[in-house]
Amino acid sequence: MERIPILKMGEFLLVTIQVDMHDRLAMQLQDDLTDRISATGARGVLIDISALEMVDSFIGRMIANIAAMARILDAQTVVTGMQPAVAITLVELGLTLTGVRTALNVERGMTLLRSLLDEADGVAHDAIADREDADVGAEE
Amino acid sequence: MSVLKNDLMPVRTANDIVVVRQHVRALAIELGFSLVDQTKMVTAASELARNTLAHGGGGTARIEVVAANARRGLKMTFEDRGKGIADLELAMRDGYSTGGGLGLGLSGTRRLMNEFELQSKPGEGTRVSATRWK
Amino acid sequence: MTPRDTSVLPSVLQKRSGELLDAWIAHQTSADGYRPDLMADAELRDQSRELLASASAAVSAGGLESPTHPSWQATRQLLGSIAESRATAGFAPTATATFVLSLKQPIFEALRKDVQNPERLADELWNATTLIDRLALQTMESTLEARERVIARQHEDMLELSTPVVKLWDGILALPMIGTLDSARTQVVMESLLQRIVETGAEVAIIDITGVPTVDTLVAQHLIKTVTAARLMGADCIISGIRPQIAATIVHLGVDLSEVATKSTLADAFRLALARTGHSLGRAPARERR
Structure with missing residues (x-):
């Protein structure tokens, strides 16, 4: 079966979506990614959608699900490279992907992932009492 | 309104949704729609085709190039013989969903198009048509 | 015949x-x-x-x-x-x-x-x-x-020329809007802003509406949609120059701007944008200035 490849780079997983995805492929990616996060103990996931010409509510929901599941598995998710036309359409559709972090391109996305990780690790060294505040900060 | 082009396509599998999307994209480019408009129409087609498949158990998509008052447009009509919709008003509301989705399919799609028409009777099926003018 | x-x-x-x-x-x-x-x-x-x-x-x-x-x-x-x-x-x-x-x-x-x-x-x-x-x-x-x-x-x-997107600094764009905004113009301008964000890789865009006399519901909604779309792309927007009357209108219309960063002047917005992109601004000591 057709699959979207997932690359591992250090403690990050990298996915570039370049095909017009049908629904099964999207579901497969969601399953594969969560499997890989737990298998590799990855701390961050970067999904580059710069080649995607369309994101509908199904794919949008898949992206939001991946981010939510990754968070439970202690990994941060950043979506990069969304095209203006795609972003405008998503907003018009009413889908704002709340809770998903975004960056303009892969390079910025990697920087954002690293800073999110530093933030999260900083919390771990601090007193437990501070944790709640910091977690809220990381979520916004 | 006159019809310049008329294509009937099946919506039976998840792959058909992709084919419908690509067909809508090709026609939208041919008609000279802007990239943003193209994306809106392709997304609308994807949402409606998925509704036909998920709620109507499959059906057909009719994609037409239409003309009226010196303007040209793209009209898509999705039809199924599924269980139909009992409360049309409720179905059009943001956040309403029976298929486990976000409930943005119909209400969101209406915002992507210029004209939108929903006809359905419980037990007889559903017919949605949406048009965007150049 | x-x-x-x-x-x-x-x-x-x-x-x-x-x-x-x-x-x-x-x-x-x-x-x-x-x-x-x-x-x-x-x-x-x-x-x-x-x-x-x-x-x-x-x-x-x-x-x-x-x-x-x-x-x-x-x-x-x-x-x-x-x-x-x-x-x-x-x-x-x-x-x-x-x-x-x-x-x-x-x-x-x-x-x-x-x-x-x-x-x-x-x-x-x-x-x-x-x-x-x-x-x-x-x-x-x-x-x-x-x-x-x-x-x-x-x-x-003409629509595109009427509102140019300008680069203020590395990674900071500004869109100074002047004159009455109708829905069509706002849409064109917003699309070109988003396009420029991609082209320049700008992380912050300032939409300055100092020169805009009135804002109606549709225009306010376009502004919010643009800010949301920019966020989806990975860029932040700041709206500056909201006049008191417009602020009153926006509240009166029930438009929610709480998710959007707003500043009263373009200068304040620029300062915030610099801070967000990791730049700092300060006066050089007197002897180095000359």
């Missing part, structure tokens, strides 16, 4: 194509609208020859039956491009119409030579008139369409 299999018009057009062309060109070059300054004689001749050949082919293929007959397809396209090139060259619409209408007399003369029976001649003249009318009407339509296209293009250009 006359069934086409009995009409001699197709055969006359073909047989006498050479002399028809010469007579037609002679008519054109002696007409009032003749503008050798706008179009070279060689081009005029090419255009005339192509159109005559195309119309003749259409008539032979049964085009006299109806204006929507498929045989007219090629002629229609040809007239479209002729009308467009003439409109661009600066010909008046009447000159373009005269170009087609001046073909009438040469065809009449040719028919008169070939058809002796007066009744037949009347029928054939009617056929020829139908043909010319059809061509002329199509020309007018194409001319109008070409003009509409030019106007639409100019309108778009």
Whole structure:
């Protein structure tokens, strides 16, 4: 079966979506990614959608699900490279992907992932009492 | 309104949704729609085709190039013989969903198009048509 | 009128194509609208020859039956491009119409030579008139369409020019909006802002509405949609220059701006943008300033 490849780079997983995805492929990616996060103990996931010409509510929901599941598995998710036309359409559709972090391109996305990780690790060294505040900060 | 082009396509599998999307994209480019408009129409087609498949158990998509008052447009009509919709008003509301989705399919799609028409009777099926003018 | 299999018009057009062309060109070059300054004689001749050949082919293929007959397809396209090139060259619409209408007399003369029976001649003249009318009407339509296209293009250009997206700093764009915002203009401007964000890789965009007198619900919603779309792309927006009256309107309209960063002046917004992109701003010590 057709699959979207997932690359591992250090403690990050990298996915570039370049095909017009049908629904099964999207579901497969969601399953594969969560499997890989737990298998590799990855701390961050970067999904580059710069080649995607369309994101509908199904794919949008898949992206939001991946981010939510990754968070439970202690990994941060950043979506990069969304095209203006795609972003405008998503907003018009009413889908704002709340809770998903975004960056303009892969390079910025990697920087954002690293800073999110530093933030999260900083919390771990601090007193437990501070944790709640910091977690809220990381979520916004 | 006159019809310049008329294509009937099946919506039976998840792959058909992709084919419908690509067909809508090709026609939208041919008609000279802007990239943003193209994306809106392709997304609308994807949402409606998925509704036909998920709620109507499959059906057909009719994609037409239409003309009226010196303007040209793209009209898509999705039809199924599924269980139909009992409360049309409720179905059009943001956040309403029976298929486990976000409930943005119909209400969101209406915002992507210029004209939108929903006809359905419980037990007889559903017919949605949406048009965007150049 | 006359069934086409009995009409001699197709055969006359073909047989006498050479002399028809010469007579037609002679008519054109002696007409009032003749503008050798706008179009070279060689081009005029090419255009005339192509159109005559195309119309003749259409008539032979049964085009006299109806204006929507498929045989007219090629002629229609040809007239479209002729009308467009003439409109661009600066010909008046009447000159373009005269170009087609001046073909009438040469065809009449040719028919008169070939058809002796007066009744037949009347029928054939009617056929020829139908043909010319059809061509002329199509020309007018194409001319109008070409003009509409030019106007639409100019309108778009104006919309884009009216609000330039400027780069303030590395990674910071600003969009100073001036004048009344209607829904169409806001949409165009917002699309070009998002496009520029991708092109420049800017992380922060400031939308300054100091020069905007009023904001209605639709425009406010466009602003919010743009901010949301930019966030989806990975960029932050700051709205600056919201005048007190506009703030009151926005609250009154029930538009929720709580998710959007707002600053009262462009300067404040710029300072915030610098901070967000990791730049810091301060005065240099006095002795280094000179």
